Every structure is written in structure tokens, then in C-alpha cells.
Amino acid sequence: MGGCVSFQISCDQVLNHAGSYLCGEGNYIQSLEKNLVALEKAMEDLKAKRDDLLQNVQIAEEGGLQRLNQIQVWFTRVETIENRFNDLYNTRNVELERLCFCGLCSQNLKLSFWYGRRVFYMLKEAEDLKSNGVFEVVAHQTTQLVVEERPLQATIFGQETMLERAWKHLMDDGTEIMGMYGMGGVGKTTLIAQINNKLRSTSCGFDVVIWVVVSKNLQVERIQDEIAEKLRLNGGEWSQKDESQKAIYIHTFMRKKRFVLLLDDIWRKVDLKKIGVPFLTRENKCKVIFTTRSREVCGHMEVDDPMEVQCITEKDAWDLFQKKVGQRTLKSHAEILGKARKVARKCRGLPLALNVIGEAMACKKTLQEWDHAIDALTSYAVEFAGMEDEILPVLKYSYDNLKGEQIKSCFRYCTLYPEDYQIDKDKLIDYWICEGIIDGNRGRERAVNHGYMIIRKLVNAFC
Ligand SMILES: Nc1ncnc2c1ncn2[C@@H]1O[C@H](COP(=O)(O)OP(=O)(O)O)[C@@H](O)[C@H]1O
Ligand SMILES: [Mg+2]
Structure with a gap:
């Protein structure tokens, strides 16, 4: 007898398991085919609803409104269930082939039971999402000025006059684009950061103030992504857009806003049109300010009277x-x-x-x-x-x-x-x-x- 093990599985146990798979509360195996059809239909309805809502949200956003957080949460949920549904649907044929006796039983009770259970719960979830996806309002007006505070070192010396001059020039109605140049380490970032913070604390009638660090390796799409992030335009569909679609999206949003765009540390001409920044005019009172090490870059950006940031006294x-x-x-x-x-x-x-x-x-x-x-x-x-x-x-x-x-x-x-x-x-x-x-x-x-x-x-x- 040594070395031998004997198994004794009771007949009752096997029957109990089979019984619970076949006649349990959900009756998942017998309802599998019916539930799958219902799930496909529910998902189709849900996706159609999502596409319609998305269109409304995009129209609202293009009009300068901001999508409601609850809508974004709903979109994310739909996206998640869609991915899970695709996974489930991929194995649909294999699962259906497993069924026997006109779909009343399965050749593998355990697998069919769990698959049927997943289908059942996903169907419930899809129906719930569908009925929760009724939004009378999809977006709202953002009234507050969006300006991020830039950190500054505690003790800044000798920039008061420069800051005053820069501010006056910026606020002049005739200034649409303003350039500040100076050698590395002279305080350009510090100066433009102070302007940013001043825009934050002073109400000047602007709707948005956007800060972007450009640096040596200029990439239009990276700048677009940063702008979109600041304006909260980078919801679900954003990452699927290419550069020119992003430009159109940014343009349609910014066109309705009075904005200030601060570009820190540019090394060559930045093509504002390519980014999607609307034309700056005396009428729309929008402004762009940038810093650079090179005076020449100011010329390329069509600034004739750039301001030199000089060393302190x-x-x-x-x-x-x-x-x-x-x-x-x-x-x-x-x-x-x-x-x-x-x-x-x-x-x-x-x-x-x-x-x-x-x-x-x-x-x-x-x-x-x-x-x-x-x-x-x-x-x-x-x-x-x-x-x-x-x-x-x-x-x-x-x-x-x-x-x-x-x-x-x-x-x-x-x-x-x-x-x-x-x-x-x-x-x-x-x-x-x-x-x-x-x-x-x-x-x-x-x-x-x-x-x-x-x-x-x-x-x-x-x-
Ligand atoms: N006027 C100032 N007083 C004190 N520290 C300053 C002043 N201007 C700049 N700094 C400091 O000097 C360093 C370089 O300044 P920064 O603004 O980054 O220069 P730039 O952008 O011209 O390269 C930073 O640490 C900054 O905090
Ligand atoms: Mg700098």
C-alpha cells in the first residue's frame, strides 16, 4: 500500500456543483445566449449615446465652455466597459460552441457558468450606465481666471524697475506680442514669472493666463499638450488627435477667450499659428509674452522693440x-x-x-x-x-x-x-x-x- 493514495469523491458533491452551475440564482448558462444578444444591443445603444453626448460636449467646448466633471466620469466609465466588453466578445464563439442540449447545458459547466455570470453582470452595468447617461447640461462657463502661481525665490533684488517697465509695456493697448531677451542666468524666467503672478493677483480682464516652458528642443505638439492641459481640453479624445487637429481644437477654444500666453525660454521662432494660437489683434486684446537669450529671435517673432533683461546694479x-x-x-x-x-x-x-x-x-x-x-x-x-x-x-x-x-x-x-x-x-x-x-x-x-x-x-x- 505504501506510496499509494486513494481518492474518494462523493457522488453527492459532484451533483451539488453541477446543480449550482445549472440552477443557481442567475441561471447564467441557460440565459447565456439571450443575455449575450441583450448585452450586444445594450453596448450598441450605449456607444451611440456616448457619441451623441461627445458631440454636444465638443460643441460646448468650442464655444469656450468647460465639460462637467460628472460627464467626464461617465465617459471614462463607458470607455472602461467598452474595453471589457471587447475582451468578453472575443471569446464569444468559443463559449457558445461549448453549449449543448439547445443551450440548456454545457460541456464545461464551470467555464460556461463563469462566462455567463460575467455577461449577466456586464449587461446590468451597461443598462445602468445607459440610464445614468442623461445630462441636461453638459458643460458650464468657467468664470474664474485660471492662472497658476509660479514659484519664486524669496529674495529678489533689483528687478522692480524692470518689472514695472515690462508690465506697463504689456498693458499698453498697442502691445500684442512682447519679447524679453538677455543672457542665461540674468533673471528672465524670474521676471516673466513675476508678470505671471501679477496677472494672477490683478484683475486685468483676461480669461486665461497660460504658462509654457519651451526650451531648446521646441516641439509644437508638446506645447499644444501643455496648453490643452492648462485649459483642461485634454480629455479622452485629445490624445488621438494629430498636430493639426490639436491646433484647430485649441484655436476654437482660445478664439472665444481673452488670453495671455507666456512662453519662457524660446530658442527660435515659435509658429503660433501652427500651435493653434489665434491671431493677436488690438480688438481681441490677447497677448503673448516670451523670453529668449537671443535678440535675433525677437526679430523673428516680429517684435521690433524687445526689452533687454539686464544684470542687476x-x-x-x-x-x-x-x-x-x-x-x-x-x-x-x-x-x-x-x-x-x-x-x-x-x-x-x-x-x-x-x-x-x-x-x-x-x-x-x-x-x-x-x-x-x-x-x-x-x-x-x-x-x-x-x-x-x-x-x-x-x-x-x-x-x-x-x-x-x-x-x-x-x-x-x-x-x-x-x-x-x-x-x-x-x-x-x-x-x-x-x-x-x-x-x-x-x-x-x-x-x-x-x-x-x-x-x-x-x-x-x-x-
Ligand atoms: N533679481 C534677482 N534677485 C535674486 N535672484 C535672482 C534674480 N533674478 C534671478 N535670480 C535667481 O537667479 C537664478 C537664475 O535666474 P533665471 O530667472 O532662471 O534666469 P534666466 O531665465 O535668465 O536664465 C534663479 O535661481 C533665480 O531665482
Ligand atoms: Mg530661464
Whole structure:
């Protein structure tokens, strides 16, 4: 007997199972054919209803209204059930072939039972959705001005006059498009962000204010997607549209709105028509503002009187630098103040350099460290010519100050992203681990924590 197992399945048990599959409350097997036909019909009605509603919603949206959230939820539910129905329908023939005795029984009771059950419940769900899909109103007017607040650094020095000038120019009835240019790090993004925030806090009669970071790699469709997201036009069907359909959709919506479009950091001409931005006229009072490093780009955008964003004055630069270094360090030795002035002057009024170097010097409390900084900034500077290039040594000094090859590699990795790009911390750390910059062999949690520590150090060093 050793090694043998005997099975004893009672006849009662088998009959009980079969009985419950055949005569259970749903009677799913016997009603399968009938329920399938009913489900097909219900889905057909539901889809037709969805298409009609969608058409109404699109007409309303083109008229500048916004679809109701409850309609969007209903559309999503219909889409989900449609996908599930397609899956179910794919195996329809196989399931029907399994039936025997005129559809009263099945060659595989268990499979037919579960399939029949799915059909039964989906039919109920489709009918419920159909009866819930009655909407007297599909969209509503958005009365509030949609402006996202842009984050700004707490202490901004020496931009009040520039901001005032830019604002006055923008509000002038004759200004339709406005360009601001200046070298990298001079404060263009900061200035246009202040304009954005001012539009947010001041009622100027605009319906929408849209902020888009363009950057070097200009892609019309990406700009369209960002605009659509801000205007909440990117519902279900949006992703299926091509570039020109998206342009038409944006155009029909924006045509009815008084808008301001802020384009930060453009590197070449942006074809507004291609994006779908309506023509700017004195009558519609819509405006476009952009920033760029190049004056030439302003010409290509047909701006004859662009505004130059200039470095801040020596006095403002000194105030900013002191703020960044902190009084504790500046007063830690009688001679540091004088040396700090020299370092600040090396930054040539460029806010980016003042911020970066100021942060780097905040913890330097010995005269040797300050002498070394002046030395380094002076000797690198010899290798470069011109204002823009003189800033490089300033930034290089800050980079050299990062302790260790690993953090430097992590920093260099960040330069692969476009300027002003919102970098996802977790993804960035994953990339660092995948690239082998951070050792992932000693446990993921440990590597991720290490990644967070590096991010903190980088932020402290450069922001
Ligand atoms: N006037 C200012 N005062 C203080 N910090 C500033 C000022 N302008 C710019 N910054 C800071 O300098 C850095 C570079 O400014 P940003 O506006 O991004 O320059 P740009 O867009 O011209 O490259 C940012 O960290 C910003 O917060
Ligand atoms: Mg910028």
C-alpha cells in the first residue's frame, strides 16, 4: 500500500456543483445566449449615446465652455466597459460552441457558468450606465481666471524697475506680442514669472493666463499638450488627435477667450499659428509674452522693440550676495567683508552667479577660503573672454566645490534635462542607480536614501 493514495469523491458533491452551475440564482448558462444578444444591443445603444453626448460636449467646448466633471466620469466609465466588453466578445464563439442540449447545458459547466455570470453582470452595468447617461447640461462657463502661481525665490533684488517697465509695456493697448531677451542666468524666467503672478493677483480682464516652458528642443505638439492641459481640453479624445487637429481644437477654444500666453525660454521662432494660437489683434486684446537669450529671435517673432533683461546694479548685487552668504559668515572675521565684496564683484551683477557663489561661500569662515575663491575666480577668468564667458569660471568654482566625483557625476547627469524642466526626484535617482553612479547592489532602499541625500546637497549648493 505504501506510496499509494486513494481518492474518494462523493457522488453527492459532484451533483451539488453541477446543480449550482445549472440552477443557481442567475441561471447564467441557460440565459447565456439571450443575455449575450441583450448585452450586444445594450453596448450598441450605449456607444451611440456616448457619441451623441461627445458631440454636444465638443460643441460646448468650442464655444469656450468647460465639460462637467460628472460627464467626464461617465465617459471614462463607458470607455472602461467598452474595453471589457471587447475582451468578453472575443471569446464569444468559443463559449457558445461549448453549449449543448439547445443551450440548456454545457460541456464545461464551470467555464460556461463563469462566462455567463460575467455577461449577466456586464449587461446590468451597461443598462445602468445607459440610464445614468442623461445630462441636461453638459458643460458650464468657467468664470474664474485660471492662472497658476509660479514659484519664486524669496529674495529678489533689483528687478522692480524692470518689472514695472515690462508690465506697463504689456498693458499698453498697442502691445500684442512682447519679447524679453538677455543672457542665461540674468533673471528672465524670474521676471516673466513675476508678470505671471501679477496677472494672477490683478484683475486685468483676461480669461486665461497660460504658462509654457519651451526650451531648446521646441516641439509644437508638446506645447499644444501643455496648453490643452492648462485649459483642461485634454480629455479622452485629445490624445488621438494629430498636430493639426490639436491646433484647430485649441484655436476654437482660445478664439472665444481673452488670453495671455507666456512662453519662457524660446530658442527660435515659435509658429503660433501652427500651435493653434489665434491671431493677436488690438480688438481681441490677447497677448503673448516670451523670453529668449537671443535678440535675433525677437526679430523673428516680429517684435521690433524687445526689452533687454539686464544684470542687476552693483549695489543690488552686493545686497543679494550678502543675503546669500549670511551675516554670521560675513562677520566671522574682520577682513571677510572686504574679500566678499571682491567676490561679489566677480559675479558682474548676474543673479545666477551671485546666488550660486553666495550659497557656496555661506559656510566659508576662514580668510584662506575666501582668498582661494578670489584666486580661483581670477585665474580661471583669464582663460575666458567676454562677459558671458566670465561667468563660467564663477559657476565652475561652485561645481569644483562639490565634494567627490559621485556628486559631480550626479550633477552632470542633471544637465541632460532641458532648462527649467521639473525633474522627478524618484526617477532621477532610478537613473543614477541604473547608470551605476549610485551603487544599487547594497539594497534599493539604501541607494534611494543616498540619492535623496545627494539631491539635498545639490539643491543646497545651487539654489
Ligand atoms: N533679481 C534677482 N534677485 C535674486 N535672484 C535672482 C534674480 N533674478 C534671478 N535670480 C535667481 O537667479 C537664478 C537664475 O535666474 P533665471 O530667472 O532662471 O534666469 P534666466 O531665465 O535668465 O536664465 C534663479 O535661481 C533665480 O531665482
Ligand atoms: Mg530661464
